Amino acid sequence: MLVPMFKRSMMILLLLGMMAAGGLMYGYSEQDSAVKLSPGESRSAEVPAHEITVYVTGAVNRPGVVTLKEGARIGDAVNSCGGVLPTGDAERINMAQVLKDGQKVQVPEKAQVTRAAGADKSKSANNGKSDAGELININTADAQALDSLPGVGPSTAQKIIEYRETEGGFQDISDLKKIKGIGEAKFAKLKDKICI
Incomplete structure (x- = not known):
């Protein structure tokens, strides 16, 4: 009675060992076929651009708060608001000035x-x-x-x-x-x- 139980345990152990070996071989074969991204497609290499928010008011088509890329100029903010109205005097404002976050831009009449x-x-x-x-x-x-x-x-x-x-x-x-x-x-x- 002791021998058949020993054989049964050995058989189960042998079967588990074969399954583990098969799983390892399957894992190695799948690892070789995995698709690798080229460095150009890596999203982690992209650095998000910093943004600034400014308030544009005065003689523009759509006054309001606009968000622009850091380094934008007053002209960019005015264009984001639809440009200068015919009653506005664009000559009295420096359109080339670099904006700062939180700045207020007023186009005079x-x-x-x-x-x-x-x-x-x-x-x-x-x-x-x-x-x-x-x-x-x-x-x-x-x-x-x-x-x-x-x-x-x-x-x-x-x-x-x-x-x-x-x-x-x-x-x-x-x-x-x-x-x-x-x-x-x-x-x-x-x-x-x-x-x-």
């Missing part, structure tokens, strides 16, 4: 610029004094016109000019507070006398 240009002419006729009701365009005014604003002296006027040259212009009149020496109180005196 021609009417604002015309009014400001009239203010600049009247200043030169009145030795730097403006007539009541006329606005000074902080993106185009010269140092003399800026100096005539309340609380703005020659030094601050120069800082305003330097800011618009390095930053591509003011996008909003409240950006004037970024100039050292112009705080909330001084801006409150200026805001009704300036435009962009």
